[in-house]
Amino acid sequence: MEGLLLAEILNELEPLLPTERLSWRFLDAQTYILPLAAGPSLWLLNRPPNPRLELRNDLPPSGKSFSGFQDQVLARAAGGLVRAEQSLLDRVVTFEFGAGGGFVESEPMALVFELTGRNCNLILTRNGIVLGAARRVGADINRYRQIRAGGRYQPPPPYTKLDPRFATAPELRRALEGKTVRKLRSIIDGIGPVLTKTLGVMLGPDIGGEEPLAGEMLDRAVAALEALVAAPRRVVADTIGLPDLARLREQERRAKLRDEVRKLLVREQRLVEKRLHDADRTVAAAQTADQLRRRAELLMAYPQKVPANQHTVHLEAFDGELLEIELDPALDAIANAQRLYAQAKKREQRALAAAERKDLAAPRLIELDGLVAGLESADDRELTSLLERFGADRSGGRPKTKVVGLRFRDPRGFEIVIGRSAKENDAITFRLARSLDVWLHVQAFTGSHVLIRADGREVPFDTILFAARLAAGHSKAAQGDNVAVDYTHKKNVWRIKGMAPGAAHISHQKTVYVTPMRRPPAGPEALGG
Numbered sequence: 001m002e003g004l005l006l007a008e009i010l011n012e013l014e015p016l017l018p019t020e021r022l023s024w025r026f027l028d029a030q031t032y033i034l035p036l037a038a039g040p041s042l043w044l045l046n047r048p049p050n051p052r053l054e055l056r057n058d059l060p061p062s063g064k065s066f067s068g069f070q071d072q073v074l075a076r077a078a079g080g081l082v083r084a085e086q087s088l089l090d091r092v093v094t095f096e097f098g099a100g101g102g103f104v105e106s107e108p109m110a111l112v113f114e115l116t117g118r119n120c121n122l123i124l125t126r127n128g129i130v131l132g133a134a135r136r137v138g139a140d141i142n143r144y145r146q147i148r149a150g151g152r153y154q155p156p157p158p159y160t161k162l163d164p165r166f167a168t169a170p171e172l173r174r175a176l177e178g179k180t181v182r183k184l185r186s187i188i189d190g191i192g193p194v195l196t197k198t199l200g201v202m203l204g205p206d207i208g209g210e211e212p213l214a215g216e217m218l219d220r221a222v223a224a225l226e227a228l229v230a231a232p233r234r235v236v237a238d239t240i241g242l243p244d245l246a247r248l249r250e251q252e253r254r255a256k257l258r259d260e261v262r263k264l265l266v267r268e269q270r271l272v273e274k275r276l277h278d279a280d281r282t283v284a285a286a287q288t289a290d291q292l293r294r295r296a297e298l299l300m301a302y303p304q305k306v307p308a309n310q311h312t313v314h315l316e317a318f319d320g321e322l323l324e325i326e327l328d329p330a331l332d333a334i335a336n337a338q339r340l341y342a343q344a345k346k347r348e349q350r351a352l353a354a355a356e357r358k359d360l361a362a363p364r365l366i367e368l369d370g371l372v373a374g375l376e377s378a379d380d381r382e383l384t385s386l387l388e389r390f391g392a393d394r395s396g397g398r399p400k401t402k403v404v405g406l407r408f409r410d411p412r413g414f415e416i417v418i419g420r421s422a423k424e425n426d427a428i429t430f431r432l433a434r435s436l437d438v439w440l441h442v443q444a445f446t447g448s449h450v451l452i453r454a455d456g457r458e459v460p461f462d463t464i465l466f467a468a469r470l471a472a473g474h475s476k477a478a479q480g481d482n483v484a485v486d487y488t489h490k491k492n493v494w495r496i497k498g499m500a501p502g503a504a505h506i507s508h509q510k511t512v513y514v515t516p517m518r519r520p521p522a523g524p525e526a527l528g529g
Helices: 003-016 068-076 169-176 181-186 193-203 215-230 232-240 244-286 289-301 333-373 380-395 422-432 461-473
Strands: 025-028 031-035 041-045 052-056 081-086 092-097 109-114 121-126 129-133 312-316 322-326 406-409 415-418 438-442 450-453 483-489 510-514 526-528
Touching: 003 052, 003 081, 003 193, 003 232, 068 121, 068 129, 169 215, 181 193, 193 215, 193 232, 215 232, 244 333, 244 380, 289 322, 289 333, 415 422, 415 461, 422 450, 438 461, 450 461, 461 483, 461 510
Parallel strands: none
Antiparallel strands: 025 031, 031 041, 041 052, 081 092, 092 109, 109 121, 121 129, 312 322, 406 415, 406 526, 415 450, 438 450, 438 483, 483 510
């Protein structure tokens, strides 16, 4: 993403700062979404070779993280967004976050977004020290600038170009005079291939990319550059036609769909390959059936030569070969012979079934290989059909697991789960909950188990109060006031064998006093129930 386009977005963001925000959300391993309390959401799309920064009004539901670095961003970049700063018109933006609340208050952090094409990166820092990065850069990748945890963050090397936002018309004229349109990006800061193409279209075919700018052509170029600097996104959209960002979104949507289908197909390929391998092993094992039957015949022919209670016996075969025969010491010679006959028959039957499976699996594997090879040229209809087909194959047509508990989301984006029965209380506490989730229960009254799903984040105190009001509202103390609610980490909750459903012991709890609430007021998003 080019510097002038970034600067325009940051100018729109600046009046909103500083601002509180909701929790980070992720669509995939490259998409980081920060909902701002002021209204829009900040989208950081760390996708090479076209990374982007956007302010958008759409907001996906919160969900799981897809990488360890995303977990780190969730936990550490937890405070309000204080400032967003771009160095000159470079493709590097630093987002500064204040301290975050919770059981342990998080320190102020900075998240650096380097929108540098194929080398794009997100880097979490504190006081200039790298805490983590979406992409580690070692000396094997860059000898001069490494990005690794514990090292000092070194920004990209500085450069000298004319900043068109603050240059006067005469200064722009002197900088552009005698230069070609294609060379402008090496002279003017914040301009890349998209904006260079836009300028070329604005100036018309009579100038061209290789003709030096002079006279009336130079005047037109200065005017076009000033118009582009004033509103780069609108000018790009009006000049090129379909905005590049819209085209990129469409490409990414299709690429994501294609990747999802590819994962399903590759998984199916591996399953079929495993079936073929197992079938080959079964067929190979059947080749020993004749050997087992040959030994069984010897036992039947010479039972008197087989001592009792032995694990092995050596008998001379009809062709003179001395064979070692494994025995079950609990059986006599005839019973051992019958056991070997049964083993031989079973191996032959398994081989017949395996051969049938191979006959089915081999064409299936050829079909899958062809589908994978054709993914790049598949259209949306074909991709969606494959997704439905192999997604259904993988699930086996089984119904989805029933959602447990009544679910709400607090103003900060944390999911809160409330048990509606003793059975659901057990499921929430002992199956759904994770060690650092926050568990709540009204004190001295029967009531629901309530869980705040932390998802690796520090849970702020106002979220605990929000959930505590719900815990009080879903208890026998719902008609009271100033109700005591205990809370602790789930790791401090346990049960003893034989306890009644829904019963539990807790330790290291703290207590808050709240007014009961059955449902959140209008605003927080209800997830179900």
